[in-house]
Structures are given as C-alpha cells and as structure tokens.
Amino acid sequence: xxxxxxxxxxxxxxxxxxxxAATQILVDLGADVIKVEPVHxxxxxxxxxxxxxxLRNYNRNKRCIxxxxxDERGQKIAHELIxxxxxxxxxxxxxxMESFGLGADRVRTAHPGIIYATVSGFGLQGPSRNRAGLDxxxxxxxxxxxxxxxxxxxxQRVGFPVVDAAAAHVFAQAILGxxxxxxxxxxxxxxxxxxxxxxxxxxGPNWGEYLLTGNEPIRKGNGQPTVAPAADVMPTRxxxxxxxxxxxxxxxxxxxxxxxxxxxxxxxxxxxxSRVAHRPALLTELRAExxxxxxxxxxxxxxPNGVVAGRISSYGEVRKNPDVEAAGIFIDVTDPDGVxxxxxxxxxxxxxxPEFSTVGAPELGQxxxxxxxxxxxxxxxxxxxxxxxxxxxHR
Numbered sequence: 542x543x544x545x546x547x548x549x550x551x552x553x554x555x556x557x558x559x560x561x562a563a564t565q566i567l568v569d570l571g572a573d574v575i576k577v578e579p580v581h582x583x584x585x586x587x588x589x590x591x592x593x594x595x596l597r598n599y600n601r602n603k604r605c606i607x608x609x610x611x612d613e614r615g616q617k618i619a620h621e622l623i624x625x626x627x628x629x630x631x632x633x634x635x636x637x638m639e640s641f642g643l644g645a646d647r648v649r650t651a652h653p654g655i656i657y658a659t660v661s662g663f664g665l666q667g668p669s670r671n672r673a674g675l676d677x678x679x680x681x682x683x684x685x686x687x688x689x690x691x692x693x694x695x696x697q698r699v700g701f702p703v704v705d706a707a708a709a710h711v712f713a714q715a716i717l718g719x720x721x722x723x724x725x726x727x728x729x730x731x732x733x734x735x736x737x738x739x740x741x742x743x744x745g746p747n748w749g750e751y752l753l754t755g756n757e758p759i760r761k762g763n764g765q766p767t768v769a770p771a772a773d774v775m776p777t778r779x780x781x782x783x784x785x786x787x788x789x790x791x792x793x794x795x796x797x798x799x800x801x802x803x804x805x806x807x808x809x810x811x812x813x814x815s816r817v818a819h820r821p822a823l824l825t826e827l828r829a830e831x832x833x834x835x836x837x838x839x840x841x842x843x844x845p846n847g848v849v850a851g852r853i854s855s856y857g858e859v860r861k862n863p864d865v866e867a868a869g870i871f872i873d874v875t876d877p878d879g880v881x882x883x884x885x886x887x888x889x890x891x892x893x894x895p896e897f898s899t900v901g902a903p904e905l906g907q908x909x910x911x912x913x914x915x916x917x918x919x920x921x922x923x924x925x926x927x928x929x930x931x932x933x934x935h936r
Contacts, residue, residue, distance in 0.1 A: 559712060563630065567713060601902055602898040605903035606932070614931045622916070623655065631658070635665070661674065661735045703743070704736050771786075784850045907935050
C-alpha cells in the first residue's frame with residue numbers, strides 16, 4: 542500500500558533529538574530522508590552509549606551522507622541536495638546554517654516551493670535567539686523544574702528529555718501542516734518552533750490555573766494541587782501504584798472498593814476542597830488500606846470498576862507489559878553490520894503502514910556514494926572529494 546509521504550524527499554541537517562526525531566516520523570510516513578552529517582559525525586556519535594541510543598532510536602531507515610560544510614565543495618553538494626528536496630530540516634546552533642550559505646532566507650529565495658524547518662532552543666525572535674539550548678535549559682526556564690520535585694526539596698528535572706521528545710512531535714506536526722498547504726497552493730513555507738515554547742505549552746493546565754488565579758504553582762511532589770486524591774502514590778505489599786479518584790462518583794467508588802465507606806462521610810473528606818486541605822490525612826487513611834494489597838490485587842480491584850490507577854513499573858516491567866507488547870512500539874531492526882537489535886518505533890498506527898521498516902540507523906557516510914551518484918557525480922569525482930576530506934564514504 543502507498544504510504545502518505547512516498548516520493549517526498551527530506552534533507553535532514555539535524556543532530557541529537559528534536560530534529561532527527563521529527564524526521565524519523567517523516568521516515569515512518571514514507572519519506573526519503575537524507576541525513577547530512579559532518580565528516581567526523583554528528584554530536585550524538587561522540588558521546589558514548591547515550592548518543593548511540595539517540596542515533597538508533599531516531600535515525601532508522603534514513604540515508605546518511607557525510608559532508609564538510611565548511612568547504613565550498615561540500616556546500617555545493619548541500620545546495621544540490623536541497624534543490625531535489627521538498628523539505629529541509631535543521632537544528633544546528635543559531636547562525637551555523639547561515640554561515641554555510643544554507644539559511645532559510647537564501648534557500649527559500651532560491652526554492653520558493655521548499656519547506657524550510659528550524660527547531661531552536663529559545664526561538665528566533667527574542668534576545669536569546671543566538672543562544673545554544675538543550676532540553677535541560679528549556680525544562681529550567683519554562684517552569685517545568687519549578688513545579689517538579691518534593692515541596693521541601695530542590696527542583697527536579699523530568700527523568701528523560703521530555704522537551705526534546707515533545708518538540709519533535711510538535712515540529713513534525715508543523716512540517717506536515719506546511720506540506721499539506723504546499724499540496725494545496727504550491728507554495729513553500731518557513732517552519733519554526735523552539736524547545737522553550739514547547740516546554741511552556743506542555744504545562745497547559747498549570748498555566749491555565751495561573752492565568753485564571755494569579756497563584757504561582759509550587760512543587761508538591763506527587764499529587765495534583767487542586768484535586769485529591771489525584772496522581773497520588775499508594776505503596777502496596779510488593780511495590781506501588783498511582784491512583785486518581787477525585788470526582789464525587791470515583792471517590793465514593795474507591796472508598797467502597799477499599800471497604801472504607803466511612804471516609805466519604807468524614808468531614809475532612811466530604812468535598813474535593815476539603816480533601817485537598819486535608820491531603821496528608823487522606824493519604825494516611827488510603828495508604829493503610831493499599832498496604833494490605835499486592836499491586837496486582839489493587840489493580841484488579843480498581844481498574845475493572847472504573848477507578849483510574851497505574852502500576853509504577855520499572856523499564857523491565859514495561860517491556861513485558863502486555864498492552865505495550867500488543868501496541869508493537871518495540872521493533873526489531875537490522876543494523877548495517879548485520880546485527881539485529883530492538884529499538885522504538887513510532888507511537889501511532891495507520892492502516893496504510895502495516896509495519897515499519899526494519900532497516901536500522903545508518904553508519905556515518907554509509908550512503909554518500911549512493912546519494913552523490915544520484916546527483917550525477919561520477920565515481921572518480923566522488924573519490925577525489927573523499928580524498929580531499931570533503932565527503933566521507935563507505936565505498
């Protein structure tokens with residue numbers, strides 16, 4: 542079956558997560574993504590197992606060409622790649638693409654129909670537009686770390702690069718929107734997003750409350766500040782679960798299931814507001830009941846009866862979760878060295894894409910010769926460019 546982006550060419554100058562993860566979505570939708578890396582490799586190739594994990598997860602089934610973009614000959618090849626492309630994606634440090642003659646203004650002037658997409662740390666309009674940015678800086682400056690952690694503890698980051706990952710999905714969504722517009726009008730577009738904007742937007746409910754009341758959200762650890770019980774941890778005999786049951790119906794049901802109907806008439810817990818005011822006492826009562834149960838017992842008690850609960854799981858437990866297995870989010874791919882490995886697929890399903898490609902992430906420069914040949918370079922010219930260090934190839 543035809544995939545949505547079959548025939549679409551993307552030139553990806555991205556590194557680390559936000560841009561490569563966005564173009565991974567485009568790959569899985571059918572696009573031909575050519576990953577352009579420096580001849581020494583993108584930054585993820587240089588930071589050990591963490592970088593290797595990034596590369597494997599976000600560069601499946603891409604073609605890789607290694608160019609020295611500081612050399613005019615490398616820039617010429619990049620321009621030739623772009624001339625054949627529908628979409629250009631980049632997240633290099635601000636000003637770097639411009640220094641190579643590959644910035645948005647120049648590319649869009651030369652190719653009005655192209656979509657040129659940039660994800661930056663802090664946006665391209667404000668005073669920090671030239672500042673390098675990573676996930677952790679966006680978590681810090683967006684308020685995420687301010688509201689994460691225990692009330693009497695230091696601010697905490699989310700335990701994974703949540704802003705990078707979310708930015709990739711936002712970025713891909715905007716790129717696809719621009720591409721749909723091009724299909725309708727023939728016009729290209731310039732797409733921009735930033736880690737800071739995404740990080741702020743992720744906190745919509747918190748910002749909604751703040752904008753309504755003027756009250757600053759504060760760190761409270763687990764739980765939600767205005768409803769209870771909500772996102773509260775309940776230790777069990779062999780682990781812990783998290784429970785939310787703050788509506789009248791669900792709180793009554795929770796108390797009935799735990800054989801504690803008396804809690805619903807306790808003046809401290811009669812309304813949501815009173816439960817929030819007496820949250821420590823409420824948790825003491827509820828935790829005493831959950832401590833009698835195993836996690837399996839608790840989940841079997843609550844979830845068939847419509848009470849929202851989740852088992853707090855290790856990565857090993859997540860890997861074996863039957864719902865995760867059924868979703869097929871983990872896929873087996875074959876790396877260029879012939880080794881089969883497990884990695885993550887995209888978290889969505891289209892009937893037109895019954896399964897994702899099993900081709901793993903490319904080696905540095907793996908497709909340099911192939912791509913240059915498609916651009917019309919003879920073998921002798923490719924050899925000369927490789928000898929001069931302008932390209933790196935695995936011929």
